[in-house]
Amino acid sequence: MRANFIFSEVWIGLRRNLTMTIAVIVTVAIGMALLGIGLMVNSQVSKMRGFWSDKVEVSAFLCKKNDPLPSCKGSKGVTEQARADLQTRIQGMAQVESVEFENSATAYENFRKTYGENDVLVKAIQVEDMPESFRVKVKNPEEYGTVIDELQSVPGISMVVDERELLDGFFDLMEKIRGFALMIAGFLVLAVILLIGNTVRLSAYNRRRETGIMRLVGASNLYIQLPFVMEGVIAGLLGGVVSAVLLIVTKVFLFDSMNINLAAGTQLTWNDLAQVILGTMVIGVIICILASFVTLRRYLRV
Amino acid sequence: MIHFDNVTKVYANQNRPALDHVSVEVDKGEFVFLVGPSGSGKSTFLRLILKEERPNSGAIHVAGKDLARLSNFKVPHLRRRIGCVFQDFRLLPNKNVYENVAFALEVIGKPRRFIRKVVPEVVELVGLEGKAHRMPDELSGGEQQRVAMARAFVNRPMILLADEPTGNIDPATSIGIMKVLDRINRTGTTVVMATHDAAIVDSMRKRVVELEDGKIVRDQSRGVYGQAY
Numbered sequence: 001m002r003a004n005f006i007f008s009e010v011w012i013g014l015r016r017n018l019t020m021t022i023a024v025i026v027t028v029a030i031g032m033a034l035l036g037i038g039l040m041v042n043s044q045v046s047k048m049r050g051f052w053s054d055k056v057e058v059s060a061f062l063c064k065k066n067d068p069l070p071s072c073k074g075s076k077g078v079t080e081q082a083r084a085d086l087q088t089r090i091q092g093m094a095q096v097e098s099v100e101f102e103n104s105a106t107a108y109e110n111f112r113k114t115y116g117e118n119d120v121l122v123k124a125i126q127v128e129d130m131p132e133s134f135r136v137k138v139k140n141p142e143e144y145g146t147v148i149d150e151l152q153s154v155p156g157i158s159m160v161v162d163e164r165e166l167l168d169g170f171f172d173l174m175e176k177i178r179g180f181a182l183m184i185a186g187f188l189v190l191a192v193i194l195l196i197g198n199t200v201r202l203s204a205y206n207r208r209r210e211t212g213i214m215r216l217v218g219a220s221n222l223y224i225q226l227p228f229v230m231e232g233v234i235a236g237l238l239g240g241v242v243s244a245v246l247l248i249v250t251k252v253f254l255f256d257s258m259n260i261n262l263a264a265g266t267q268l269t270w271n272d273l274a275q276v277i278l279g280t281m282v283i284g285v286i287i288c289i290l291a292s293f294v295t296l297r298r299y300l301r302v
Numbered sequence: 303m304i305h306f307d308n309v310t311k312v313y314a315n316q317n318r319p320a321l322d323h324v325s326v327e328v329d330k331g332e333f334v335f336l337v338g339p340s341g342s343g344k345s346t347f348l349r350l351i352l353k354e355e356r357p358n359s360g361a362i363h364v365a366g367k368d369l370a371r372l373s374n375f376k377v378p379h380l381r382r383r384i385g386c387v388f389q390d391f392r393l394l395p396n397k398n399v400y401e402n403v404a405f406a407l408e409v410i411g412k413p414r415r416f417i418r419k420v421v422p423e424v425v426e427l428v429g430l431e432g433k434a435h436r437m438p439d440e441l442s443g444g445e446q447q448r449v450a451m452a453r454a455f456v457n458r459p460m461i462l463l464a465d466e467p468t469g470n471i472d473p474a475t476s477i478g479i480m481k482v483l484d485r486i487n488r489t490g491t492t493v494v495m496a497t498h499d500a501a502i503v504d505s506m507r508k509r510v511v512e513l514e515d516g517k518i519v520r521d522q523s524r525g526v527y528g529q530a531y
Contacts, residue, residue, distance in 0.1 A: 005408050005409070209392070209395075210394060212392065213394065213405065213406070213409075215381070216352075216381065216386050216392075217405075217406040217409060217457065218378040218379060218380070218381035218382030218383075218384075218410055218457075219378060219409035219410055220378045220411075221378070223409050223410070223411065224409075
């Protein structure tokens with residue numbers, strides 16, 4: 001095997017087909033970047049799910065004095081004694097793992113932490129305005145529904161909020177982004193296959209003299225086909241490099257900034273990114289090799 | 303060296319066979335002219351030897367190999383033992399004489415040192431010494447055909463197939479081409495040459511196989527082009 005001979009043939013082929021090569025590189029780059037984004041969203045979502053799954057709780061808010069909500073009609077507020085009774089009652093439920101009480105002061109503190117930048121809002125709300133609540137943890141995530149139903153019927157509880165619902169909206173959005181990215185990536189993969197087919201066909205036509213002579217003097221199929229396949233592989237690899245850059249940019253400017261607001265500790269690490277980039281490159285190169293081989297079978301008689 | 307046993311070849315979409323029950327034997331080191339009008343089956347005969355086409359019936363042995371049992375994977379190795387020359391030279395226009403000849407060795411993976419040694423020898427053998435760095439378009443037709451012969455012979459094939467090698471060349475230059483073919487034949491290489499050129503066949507006095515409508519109508523040692531009636 002004469003490697004430098006193959007490479008000089010590859011170089012000539014790529015230069016002769018420069019515009020097509022660029023088209024392949026760009027398409028591979030965008031296609032693989034979208035595929036990579038899909039994979040990144042995937043691992044981001046699963047990391048966040050893991051992070052939130054043991055933190056998600058059901059909040060059961062207690063009625064305040066003159067609470068306008070219908071479930072608290074005529075309530076004069078929940079007394080210390082009633083509160084303690086409620087806590088034991090909730091604790092007694094078979095599905096409940098733990099109950100914590102959050103008083104107005106703690107609630108206000110949390111509120112101020114979240115909305116600290118919004119001075120008007122923080123000033124308008126007083127400690128007494130914040131409702132007291134129980135934070136209920138459920139043993140089994142599937143039993144949230146039963147617990148919520150049961151809590152809602154307990155007198156003295158104004159409102160039950162399932163925190164999972166708040167997160168579900170976010171996860172839905174992420175999954176839509178993922179689906180969209182993967183769908184477009186799929187179309188681009190199709191475009192890559194057709195483009196490479198076209199490039200190889202042009203290349204085979206441009207080099208029909210050479211391949212004809214190669215056949216005649218007894219060059220092996222590998223020798224005849226390898227330059228064409230290598231053209232596809234190199235275009236695929238260059239596309240992969242460009243898509244790696246796009247993915248790094250996406251991580252730094254999109255995923256990292258999003259995470260600061262949502263949850264610390266669910267950051268997509270460089271290690272995750274490296275895996276995604278490796279995966280997309282391998283997929284890109286494999287697609288290029290397969291597309292080259294399939295077209296060669298049709299346009300290069302060996 | 304080449305053995306055809308009752309070979310028939312019918313191309314798809316054609317009723318008349320290109321070769322019709324042809325049996326012929328060519329020994330090692332022989333020089334054979336293949337003559338006959340256009341469409342008589344000369345080119346088909348050559349293509350069958352290269353396994354570019356498969357016969358519909360009959361058996362072909364080349365260099366001791368039964369072509370029907372030769373797997374596609376091994377066809378390149380068969381072709382390495384057969385050199386080919388054509389009417390239209392088939393040189394690479396962007397490579398010079400040396401590179402055109404070296405190409406045949408490069409693509410079968412010969413080491414560079416070997417190529418550097420044998421290519422100048424063959425270029426000299428065909429009478430192109432001093433012209434190794436000319437481009438094909440700087441050469442006459444006869445010189446281009448010599449390059450093609452050098453390329454066909456550089457790997458020392460056992461058989462050389464020539465399909466109308468003098469078809470595009472004037473008679474005076476053709477004599478030089480025939481001398482090179484004769485020189486190659488004297489190294490022990492079997493030469494099969496398809497031609498229309500009566501003057502050349504008559505002057506060489508070699509074996510002549512005449513085809514007509516796919517059938518062998520004459521097989522004569524030390525023959526001439528046309529049958530003397």
